Amino acid sequence: MSNKPKQLGLNYSVFEDFIIENRIYVDKTQHIYNLITEPNLKHFYFVSRPRRFGKSLFISTLKEIFSGRKELFGEYWIGMHSNYEWPKHPIIHFDFSRIAHGNAHIFKKDLGRELDGIAQRYGIVVVPEDEIERKLITIVEQLRTINKIVLLIDEYDKPLVDHVDNLLVAEENRKILSSFYTTVKSLETNWRAIFITGVSKFSRTSLFSGLNNLCELTFDPNASALFGYTYEELITYFGPHIDAFAVQAGQTKQEILDAMKIWYDGYRFSKDMQKPQMYSPLSVISCLRTKEFVNYWFNTASPGFLIHLLRSKGIQLEIPDVIKVSLSSFNAFDIKDIPVVALLLQTGYLTIVDYDAQTELFTLDYPNKEVRESFKSYLMQAFL
Numbered sequence: 001m002s003n004k005p006k007q008l009g010l011n012y013s014v015f016e017d018f019i020i021e022n023r024i025y026v027d028k029t030q031h032i033y034n035l036i037t038e039p040n041l042k043h044f045y046f047v048s049r050p051r052r053f054g055k056s057l058f059i060s061t062l063k064e065i066f067s068g069r070k071e072l073f074g075e076y077w078i079g080m081h082s083n084y085e086w087p088k089h090p091i092i093h094f095d096f097s098r099i100a101h102g103n104a105h106i107f108k109k110d111l112g113r114e115l116d117g118i119a120q121r122y123g124i125v126v127v128p129e130d131e132i133e134r135k136l137i138t139i140v141e142q143l144r145t146i147n148k149i150v151l152l153i154d155e156y157d158k159p160l161v162d163h164v165d166n167l168l169v170a171e172e173n174r175k176i177l178s179s180f181y182t183t184v185k186s187l188e189t190n191w192r193a194i195f196i197t198g199v200s201k202f203s204r205t206s207l208f209s210g211l212n213n214l215c216e217l218t219f220d221p222n223a224s225a226l227f228g229y230t231y232e233e234l235i236t237y238f239g240p241h242i243d244a245f246a247v248q249a250g251q252t253k254q255e256i257l258d259a260m261k262i263w264y265d266g267y268r269f270s271k272d273m274q275k276p277q278m279y280s281p282l283s284v285i286s287c288l289r290t291k292e293f294v295n296y297w298f299n300t301a302s303p304g305f306l307i308h309l310l311r312s313k314g315i316q317l318e319i320p321d322v323i324k325v326s327l328s329s330f331n332a333f334d335i336k337d338i339p340v341v342a343l344l345l346q347t348g349y350l351t352i353v354d355y356d357a358q359t360e361l362f363t364l365d366y367p368n369k370e371v372r373e374s375f376k377s378y379l380m381q382a383f384l
Contacts, residue, residue, distance in 0.1 A: 005240055010285045013056035015064050019072050026233050026281075028054075029078035031226045032061060035217075036193055037084070043193040046208075047217035048157075048201040049269070050348025052282040052297070053227045055197040056095070059154045062195055063091055066150040089192050090143040092118055093152045101159035104172035108132060111176070115139065132176075133183040140187045148192035151184065157198035160207075160335050170335050174207060181211040188213070200346050202333060219327075224270040228278030234260070241288040248291050260284065263293050266367030267348070271327075271355040280348075283370055297348075298374035306347055323350065323364040330362075349375050 009023035018025040036043055049055055064072050068088035073079030099114055101107040112128075115135040119126045124142045126135045143149050159177060163170035184194070194214070201218055208214060217223040234242075234257070242260075246253045264283040268275065286296040323341065330342035344350045345364060349371055354363035366372040 006237075008241065008285050008289050010282075010289055013060060015057060015060040016072060024237050025076070026229055026237050027076045028058070028061070028226060029065075029073060029076045030082075031223070032058075032065065033078045033082050033084060034222070036062075036065070041215055042213060044191070044211075044214050045194065045217050046196045046201075046214040047223060047226070048198050048346055049218075049227045050267075050346070051199055052280070053348070054281050055227065056154055058227065059093070059095075059152050059195065059197060062150070062152055062193075063093060066091060066193065087147065089147050090122065090149045091152065092139065092143075092149060093154075095154045096158045097155040099159070101162065101173055103169050104176060107159055107173050108176055111180070133179060136180070136183055137187065140190050144190045149190055150192050151194045153194075153196040155198055156196050157200045157202065160202065161200055164335065164338065167336060174335060178207055181208055185211045185213070200333070200338075200343070201331070202335065219270055219331075221270040221272040221275055224268070224272070224275040225278065227269075228267055228281060229284055230276045230278060231257075231261070231265070232276075234279060234284065238284065238288060245288060245291045259293055260287065263287070263369045266351060266353075266371075268352045268367075271352065271362065273355060277367075280368075280370070295370050295373055297370050306343060306349075324361045325364065326361060 004022060006022055006024045009018055009021075009025070012018060012023060015025070017023070035045060047055075065078065065084075065086075066089045068086045070079060070086040078084055094114060099107070100110040112130075112132050112135060115132060116126060116128060119135065119139050122139070122143060124139055126138050130138075140149060156177075159173040160170050163173065184191075196214065202208075217226070229237075242253055242256055246256045249256065260279070264287065265277050265279045267278040267280065269278070280297055283296045287293060325341055329339060330345045333339055333342050341350065341364065345352075349366070350364040351367040352362050353365045355361070356363075366375065
Protein backbone atom coordinates (compact mmCIF):
# COMPACT_ATOMS: atom_id res chain seq x y z
CA MET A 1 0.00 0.00 0.00
CA SER A 2 1.39 3.41 -0.98
CA ASN A 3 2.32 5.90 1.74
CA LYS A 4 1.48 8.84 -0.50
CA PRO A 5 -1.55 10.97 0.49
CA LYS A 6 -4.71 9.58 -1.04
CA GLN A 7 -6.03 11.41 -4.07
CA LEU A 8 -9.57 12.47 -4.84
CA GLY A 9 -11.72 10.05 -6.83
CA LEU A 10 -13.93 12.25 -8.99
CA ASN A 11 -16.01 10.18 -11.44
CA TYR A 12 -14.67 6.91 -10.02
CA SER A 13 -17.22 4.16 -9.42
CA VAL A 14 -15.15 0.94 -9.46
CA PHE A 15 -14.02 -0.06 -5.97
CA GLU A 16 -10.82 -1.78 -7.10
CA ASP A 17 -9.64 1.44 -8.79
CA PHE A 18 -9.67 3.24 -5.44
CA ILE A 19 -7.24 0.66 -4.07
CA ILE A 20 -4.96 0.39 -7.09
CA GLU A 21 -4.70 4.18 -7.59
CA ASN A 22 -4.58 5.07 -3.86
CA ARG A 23 -7.72 7.20 -3.93
CA ILE A 24 -10.03 8.21 -1.09
CA TYR A 25 -12.76 5.67 -0.43
CA VAL A 26 -15.17 6.78 2.28
CA ASP A 27 -15.62 3.55 4.19
CA LYS A 28 -19.22 2.32 4.05
CA THR A 29 -18.34 -1.32 4.67
CA GLN A 30 -19.75 -1.46 8.20
CA HIS A 31 -23.15 -0.44 6.81
CA ILE A 32 -22.78 -3.09 4.09
CA TYR A 33 -21.76 -5.76 6.59
CA ASN A 34 -24.85 -5.03 8.68
CA LEU A 35 -27.06 -5.44 5.61
CA ILE A 36 -25.55 -8.69 4.33
CA THR A 37 -25.46 -10.36 7.76
CA GLU A 38 -28.86 -9.18 9.08
CA PRO A 39 -30.25 -12.36 10.71
CA ASN A 40 -33.96 -11.56 10.63
CA LEU A 41 -34.68 -11.24 6.93
CA LYS A 42 -33.64 -12.32 3.46
CA HIS A 43 -30.94 -10.08 2.07
CA PHE A 44 -33.07 -8.81 -0.81
CA TYR A 45 -32.85 -5.00 -0.89
CA PHE A 46 -34.05 -2.03 -2.90
CA VAL A 47 -32.85 1.56 -2.46
CA SER A 48 -33.30 4.74 -4.47
CA ARG A 49 -31.05 7.79 -4.27
CA PRO A 50 -30.42 10.87 -6.45
CA ARG A 51 -27.94 10.64 -9.29
CA ARG A 52 -24.22 10.83 -8.53
CA PHE A 53 -24.73 9.78 -4.91
CA GLY A 54 -22.49 6.70 -4.98
CA LYS A 55 -24.92 3.96 -6.03
CA SER A 56 -22.63 2.47 -8.67
CA LEU A 57 -19.67 2.48 -6.26
CA PHE A 58 -21.91 0.76 -3.69
CA ILE A 59 -22.76 -1.97 -6.20
CA SER A 60 -19.08 -2.34 -7.14
CA THR A 61 -18.10 -2.65 -3.47
CA LEU A 62 -20.71 -5.37 -2.97
CA LYS A 63 -19.38 -7.18 -6.02
CA GLU A 64 -15.86 -7.35 -4.57
CA ILE A 65 -17.08 -8.39 -1.10
CA PHE A 66 -19.24 -11.20 -2.45
CA SER A 67 -16.40 -12.27 -4.75
CA GLY A 68 -14.38 -12.96 -1.60
CA ARG A 69 -11.64 -10.43 -2.36
CA LYS A 70 -10.58 -9.84 1.24
CA GLU A 71 -7.22 -8.47 0.10
CA LEU A 72 -8.89 -5.30 -1.18
CA PHE A 73 -10.44 -4.44 2.20
CA GLY A 74 -7.48 -4.65 4.55
CA GLU A 75 -7.70 -1.01 5.66
CA TYR A 76 -11.50 -0.82 5.85
CA TRP A 77 -13.92 -1.77 8.61
CA ILE A 78 -15.12 -5.05 7.15
CA GLY A 79 -11.53 -6.23 6.69
CA MET A 80 -10.20 -5.04 10.06
CA HIS A 81 -13.03 -5.38 12.55
CA SER A 82 -15.64 -7.85 11.30
CA ASN A 83 -15.91 -11.62 11.48
CA TYR A 84 -16.95 -11.89 7.84
CA GLU A 85 -15.64 -15.16 6.37
CA TRP A 86 -15.29 -14.00 2.73
CA PRO A 87 -17.00 -16.83 0.83
CA LYS A 88 -16.93 -16.57 -2.96
CA HIS A 89 -20.30 -16.27 -4.67
CA PRO A 90 -21.11 -16.15 -8.39
CA ILE A 91 -22.19 -12.62 -9.35
CA ILE A 92 -24.87 -11.65 -11.85
CA HIS A 93 -24.55 -7.89 -12.40
CA PHE A 94 -26.74 -5.67 -14.58
CA ASP A 95 -26.25 -1.95 -15.19
CA PHE A 96 -29.39 -0.93 -17.06
CA SER A 97 -27.86 2.41 -18.05
CA ARG A 98 -25.60 0.38 -20.36
CA ILE A 99 -28.31 -1.79 -21.86
CA ALA A 100 -29.98 -0.28 -24.92
CA HIS A 101 -33.68 0.37 -24.34
CA GLY A 102 -34.86 2.63 -27.16
CA ASN A 103 -37.91 0.42 -27.64
CA ALA A 104 -39.11 -2.96 -26.45
CA HIS A 105 -37.48 -4.88 -29.31
CA ILE A 106 -34.10 -3.23 -28.75
CA PHE A 107 -34.37 -3.61 -25.00
CA LYS A 108 -35.21 -7.30 -25.09
CA LYS A 109 -32.48 -8.00 -27.63
CA ASP A 110 -29.76 -6.14 -25.71
CA LEU A 111 -30.81 -7.63 -22.37
CA GLY A 112 -30.53 -11.03 -24.02
CA ARG A 113 -27.02 -10.16 -25.21
CA GLU A 114 -26.12 -9.10 -21.69
CA LEU A 115 -27.23 -12.50 -20.42
CA ASP A 116 -25.21 -14.18 -23.20
CA GLY A 117 -22.14 -12.29 -21.97
CA ILE A 118 -22.72 -13.37 -18.36
CA ALA A 119 -23.10 -16.98 -19.49
CA GLN A 120 -19.91 -16.79 -21.54
CA ARG A 121 -17.88 -15.41 -18.60
CA TYR A 122 -18.87 -18.43 -16.53
CA GLY A 123 -18.50 -20.97 -19.35
CA ILE A 124 -22.24 -21.64 -19.52
CA VAL A 125 -23.92 -22.54 -22.80
CA VAL A 126 -27.24 -20.79 -23.51
CA VAL A 127 -29.30 -20.80 -26.67
CA PRO A 128 -28.99 -17.30 -28.21
CA GLU A 129 -32.56 -17.47 -29.54
CA ASP A 130 -34.08 -18.30 -26.16
CA GLU A 131 -36.21 -15.79 -24.27
CA ILE A 132 -34.42 -13.78 -21.60
CA GLU A 133 -36.31 -15.58 -18.83
CA ARG A 134 -35.10 -18.99 -20.06
CA LYS A 135 -31.52 -17.71 -20.34
CA LEU A 136 -31.64 -16.40 -16.78
CA ILE A 137 -32.99 -19.71 -15.48
CA THR A 138 -30.25 -21.67 -17.29
CA ILE A 139 -27.50 -19.41 -15.92
CA VAL A 140 -28.83 -19.52 -12.36
CA GLU A 141 -29.33 -23.28 -12.31
CA GLN A 142 -25.73 -23.89 -13.38
CA LEU A 143 -24.14 -21.21 -11.18
CA ARG A 144 -26.01 -22.56 -8.16
CA THR A 145 -23.83 -25.68 -8.33
CA ILE A 146 -20.90 -23.44 -7.33
CA ASN A 147 -22.57 -21.48 -4.52
CA LYS A 148 -25.58 -19.30 -3.88
CA ILE A 149 -25.67 -16.37 -6.30
CA VAL A 150 -25.63 -12.60 -5.76
CA LEU A 151 -27.78 -10.47 -8.07
CA LEU A 152 -26.73 -6.82 -8.41
CA ILE A 153 -28.85 -4.39 -10.46
CA ASP A 154 -27.84 -0.75 -10.93
CA GLU A 155 -29.98 1.96 -12.59
CA TYR A 156 -32.94 -0.41 -12.67
CA ASP A 157 -35.30 2.41 -13.70
CA LYS A 158 -33.43 3.73 -16.77
CA PRO A 159 -35.54 1.78 -19.31
CA LEU A 160 -38.62 3.50 -17.85
CA VAL A 161 -37.64 7.03 -16.88
CA ASP A 162 -35.87 7.64 -20.19
CA HIS A 163 -39.30 7.33 -21.83
CA VAL A 164 -41.58 9.29 -19.51
CA ASP A 165 -42.52 11.42 -22.52
CA ASN A 166 -43.39 8.30 -24.54
CA LEU A 167 -45.59 6.13 -22.34
CA LEU A 168 -46.07 3.49 -25.03
CA VAL A 169 -42.35 2.64 -25.01
CA ALA A 170 -42.16 2.98 -21.23
CA GLU A 171 -45.07 0.57 -20.77
CA GLU A 172 -43.59 -2.02 -23.13
CA ASN A 173 -40.24 -1.83 -21.32
CA ARG A 174 -42.07 -2.12 -18.00
CA LYS A 175 -43.67 -5.37 -19.12
CA ILE A 176 -40.25 -6.80 -19.99
CA LEU A 177 -38.85 -5.80 -16.60
CA SER A 178 -41.90 -7.10 -14.74
CA SER A 179 -41.57 -10.51 -16.41
CA PHE A 180 -37.82 -10.49 -15.68
CA TYR A 181 -38.38 -9.80 -11.96
CA THR A 182 -41.08 -12.47 -11.79
CA THR A 183 -38.47 -14.94 -13.01
CA VAL A 184 -36.00 -13.64 -10.41
CA LYS A 185 -38.64 -14.32 -7.76
CA SER A 186 -39.21 -17.86 -9.04
CA LEU A 187 -35.48 -18.54 -8.49
CA GLU A 188 -35.61 -17.29 -4.91
CA THR A 189 -33.90 -20.24 -3.26
CA ASN A 190 -30.79 -19.72 -5.39
CA TRP A 191 -30.00 -16.16 -4.28
CA ARG A 192 -27.55 -15.29 -1.52
CA ALA A 193 -28.46 -11.62 -1.86
CA ILE A 194 -30.21 -9.18 -4.19
CA PHE A 195 -29.47 -5.45 -4.36
CA ILE A 196 -31.40 -3.16 -6.70
CA THR A 197 -30.64 0.56 -6.99
CA GLY A 198 -32.04 3.46 -8.99
CA VAL A 199 -33.12 7.09 -8.83
CA SER A 200 -36.89 6.73 -8.81
CA LYS A 201 -39.10 4.42 -6.80
CA PHE A 202 -41.89 2.83 -8.78
CA SER A 203 -44.72 1.11 -6.96
CA ARG A 204 -44.36 -2.61 -6.53
CA THR A 205 -47.65 -3.24 -8.26
CA SER A 206 -46.38 -1.56 -11.43
CA LEU A 207 -42.96 -3.22 -11.61
CA PHE A 208 -42.07 -5.54 -8.73
CA SER A 209 -45.37 -7.38 -8.44
CA GLY A 210 -43.49 -10.61 -9.02
CA LEU A 211 -40.52 -9.73 -6.82
CA ASN A 212 -42.56 -8.79 -3.77
CA ASN A 213 -40.08 -9.69 -1.04
CA LEU A 214 -37.64 -6.78 -1.35
CA CYS A 215 -36.68 -4.91 1.81
CA GLU A 216 -37.11 -1.18 1.22
CA LEU A 217 -34.10 0.90 2.30
CA THR A 218 -34.87 4.26 0.70
CA PHE A 219 -36.13 5.92 3.89
CA ASP A 220 -34.89 3.32 6.36
CA PRO A 221 -33.09 5.10 9.25
CA ASN A 222 -30.49 2.31 9.34
CA ALA A 223 -29.52 3.12 5.75
CA SER A 224 -29.67 6.91 6.04
CA ALA A 225 -25.85 7.26 5.93
CA LEU A 226 -25.25 4.52 3.36
CA PHE A 227 -24.86 7.07 0.52
CA GLY A 228 -23.31 10.51 0.68
CA TYR A 229 -20.89 11.82 3.34
CA THR A 230 -21.51 12.79 6.94
CA TYR A 231 -19.69 15.77 8.48
CA GLU A 232 -17.48 13.36 10.42
CA GLU A 233 -16.58 11.50 7.21
CA LEU A 234 -15.75 14.80 5.55
CA ILE A 235 -13.27 15.63 8.33
CA THR A 236 -11.83 12.11 8.56
CA TYR A 237 -11.21 11.39 4.90
CA PHE A 238 -10.71 14.78 3.26
CA GLY A 239 -8.79 16.69 5.95
CA PRO A 240 -5.58 17.32 3.91
CA HIS A 241 -7.57 18.51 0.90
CA ILE A 242 -9.65 20.85 3.06
CA ASP A 243 -6.44 22.22 4.59
CA ALA A 244 -4.99 22.85 1.11
CA PHE A 245 -8.20 24.64 0.08
CA ALA A 246 -8.01 26.85 3.18
CA VAL A 247 -4.40 27.79 2.49
CA GLN A 248 -5.12 28.71 -1.13
CA ALA A 249 -8.23 30.70 -0.17
CA GLY A 250 -6.50 32.50 2.72
CA GLN A 251 -9.18 31.26 5.11
CA THR A 252 -9.33 29.00 8.14
CA LYS A 253 -10.23 25.35 7.85
CA GLN A 254 -13.43 26.03 9.80
CA GLU A 255 -14.45 28.75 7.37
CA ILE A 256 -14.07 26.33 4.49
CA LEU A 257 -16.09 23.71 6.35
CA ASP A 258 -18.83 26.21 7.14
CA ALA A 259 -19.09 27.19 3.48
CA MET A 260 -19.14 23.55 2.35
CA LYS A 261 -22.04 22.89 4.70
CA ILE A 262 -24.06 25.78 3.26
CA TRP A 263 -23.33 24.74 -0.31
CA TYR A 264 -23.36 20.93 -0.32
CA ASP A 265 -24.83 19.48 2.91
CA GLY A 266 -28.48 19.04 3.89
CA TYR A 267 -29.74 15.78 2.36
CA ARG A 268 -31.78 13.60 4.71
CA PHE A 269 -33.14 10.17 3.84
CA SER A 270 -35.11 9.37 6.99
CA LYS A 271 -37.88 10.76 9.16
CA ASP A 272 -35.54 10.37 12.14
CA MET A 273 -34.27 13.91 12.70
CA GLN A 274 -31.44 12.56 14.84
CA LYS A 275 -29.84 10.95 11.82
CA PRO A 276 -27.12 13.08 10.21
CA GLN A 277 -27.65 15.16 7.11
CA MET A 278 -25.56 14.06 4.15
CA TYR A 279 -23.21 15.90 1.80
CA SER A 280 -23.37 15.34 -1.96
CA PRO A 281 -20.28 13.22 -2.87
CA LEU A 282 -19.94 14.68 -6.36
CA SER A 283 -20.08 18.25 -5.07
CA VAL A 284 -17.62 17.68 -2.22
CA ILE A 285 -15.00 16.06 -4.44
CA SER A 286 -15.46 18.61 -7.24
CA CYS A 287 -15.20 21.51 -4.79
CA LEU A 288 -12.00 20.17 -3.22
CA ARG A 289 -10.49 19.49 -6.64
CA THR A 290 -11.15 22.96 -8.10
CA LYS A 291 -11.05 24.80 -4.74
CA GLU A 292 -14.10 26.85 -5.71
CA PHE A 293 -17.60 27.12 -4.29
CA VAL A 294 -19.76 26.85 -7.39
CA ASN A 295 -22.61 24.71 -8.67
CA TYR A 296 -21.37 21.27 -9.75
CA TRP A 297 -24.36 19.05 -9.22
CA PHE A 298 -26.88 20.15 -11.85
CA ASN A 299 -24.55 19.98 -14.87
CA THR A 300 -23.50 16.40 -14.12
CA ALA A 301 -26.33 14.91 -12.05
CA SER A 302 -29.59 16.48 -13.16
CA PRO A 303 -31.82 13.79 -14.65
CA GLY A 304 -32.93 14.69 -18.15
CA PHE A 305 -36.16 12.76 -17.68
CA LEU A 306 -37.28 15.32 -15.09
CA ILE A 307 -37.23 18.13 -17.63
CA HIS A 308 -38.84 15.91 -20.30
CA LEU A 309 -41.64 14.95 -17.94
CA LEU A 310 -42.38 18.49 -16.84
CA ARG A 311 -42.38 19.71 -20.43
CA SER A 312 -44.57 16.90 -21.73
CA LYS A 313 -47.17 17.42 -19.02
CA GLY A 314 -47.03 21.22 -19.09
CA ILE A 315 -46.27 21.30 -15.36
CA GLN A 316 -45.24 24.65 -13.89
CA LEU A 317 -42.09 24.67 -11.78
CA GLU A 318 -43.32 26.63 -8.82
CA ILE A 319 -42.39 25.43 -5.34
CA PRO A 320 -44.29 26.91 -2.37
CA ASP A 321 -42.40 28.24 0.63
CA VAL A 322 -43.65 25.39 2.83
CA ILE A 323 -44.24 21.86 1.54
CA LYS A 324 -45.91 19.41 3.90
CA VAL A 325 -46.74 15.94 2.59
CA SER A 326 -47.54 12.46 3.86
CA LEU A 327 -45.30 9.50 3.19
CA SER A 328 -47.76 8.08 0.69
CA SER A 329 -47.47 11.17 -1.51
CA PHE A 330 -43.82 10.56 -2.35
CA ASN A 331 -43.14 6.97 -1.38
CA ALA A 332 -43.67 5.47 -4.85
CA PHE A 333 -45.36 6.16 -8.15
CA ASP A 334 -46.54 4.66 -11.40
CA ILE A 335 -44.97 5.53 -14.74
CA LYS A 336 -48.36 6.85 -15.92
CA ASP A 337 -48.83 9.09 -12.90
CA ILE A 338 -45.70 10.68 -11.41
CA PRO A 339 -46.38 13.33 -8.74
CA VAL A 340 -44.05 16.32 -9.10
CA VAL A 341 -43.18 16.48 -5.40
CA ALA A 342 -42.26 12.78 -5.37
CA LEU A 343 -40.09 13.28 -8.43
CA LEU A 344 -38.31 16.32 -7.01
CA LEU A 345 -37.62 14.48 -3.74
CA GLN A 346 -36.28 11.35 -5.39
CA THR A 347 -34.12 13.29 -7.83
CA GLY A 348 -32.58 15.35 -5.03
CA TYR A 349 -34.13 18.78 -5.60
CA LEU A 350 -36.08 18.49 -2.36
CA THR A 351 -35.22 16.72 0.88
CA ILE A 352 -36.75 16.00 4.29
CA VAL A 353 -36.13 18.84 6.75
CA ASP A 354 -38.69 17.94 9.43
CA TYR A 355 -41.19 15.27 10.46
CA ASP A 356 -44.20 15.67 12.72
CA ALA A 357 -44.98 12.34 14.37
CA GLN A 358 -48.45 13.51 15.47
CA THR A 359 -49.68 14.54 12.03
CA GLU A 360 -47.33 12.12 10.23
CA LEU A 361 -46.42 14.91 7.83
CA PHE A 362 -43.01 15.56 6.31
CA THR A 363 -41.72 19.06 5.63
CA LEU A 364 -39.65 19.29 2.45
CA ASP A 365 -37.26 21.99 1.27
CA TYR A 366 -34.17 22.49 -0.87
CA PRO A 367 -31.25 20.69 0.79
CA ASN A 368 -28.63 23.42 0.26
CA LYS A 369 -27.51 26.49 -1.66
CA GLU A 370 -26.26 24.52 -4.64
CA VAL A 371 -29.59 22.82 -5.25
CA ARG A 372 -31.58 25.98 -4.58
CA GLU A 373 -29.55 27.82 -7.23
CA SER A 374 -29.80 24.85 -9.60
CA PHE A 375 -33.55 24.83 -9.32
CA LYS A 376 -34.13 28.56 -9.52
CA SER A 377 -31.64 29.22 -12.31
CA TYR A 378 -30.49 26.31 -14.43
CA LEU A 379 -33.51 24.02 -14.19
CA MET A 380 -36.00 26.85 -14.71
CA GLN A 381 -34.08 28.04 -17.78
CA ALA A 382 -33.84 24.54 -19.17
CA PHE A 383 -37.55 24.06 -18.62
CA LEU A 384 -38.48 27.35 -20.25
